[in-house]
Amino acid sequence: MATIDVNGKSFEVDEEGYLINLGEWNEAIAERFAGDDNTQLTPNHWEVITFLREYYNDYQIAPAVRVLTKAIGKKLGPEKGNSKYLYELFPYGPAKQACRYAGLPKPTGCI
Template identity: 40%
Template sequence: MKSIKNVSVDSDGYLNNIFDWNKNIAIEIANCEGITLSEEHWKIINFFRSFYFHFNTLPSFRILVNKMLKEFENKKCNSCYLFYLFPGGPMKQAVKISGLPKQERCL
């Protein structure tokens, strides 16, 4: 994991302080993960952040897929498409890029 400028991360690259996050940090983390963020990536990132700050937990993978099916107009969002966007695992990479805490178990 490359280091992220001006923020503290753990050994896996997750932010130590979720309040250090901003869009530039997200882009930098995504670049370290080999991902160029598109509008579709941002929808997922924004969903994770909104859900986390509302419920103080991360959504399950099933909740993520169901929400994205409603959000994406082209209805192509399913588990395969989420893994296409986040090849290292949506519950790992999307959470990391969103600046949220690492889950104990993730796909």
């Protein structure tokens, strides 16, 4: 099993870099994942990451992109609930990249 080291602690990740143990997540891990992708996390990124963690807490799944986009629109308004906005924040794909930063598993139905 691969691991990453953050602040002197080691965390297990799967072969695609997703955190194995959801409960271990902290903000420094998200910063580390983003740093590895040369992404600087802004308040707009954090808004989506926080949203995903709440979604997972409520439903026990990582949402599909379409579902995430719609739910973000409902909660944060149409200017944020569209794929252009989300892909600008997370160019590798909002569900895959943002879910990984948020410590969630890869979304079910993500092919």
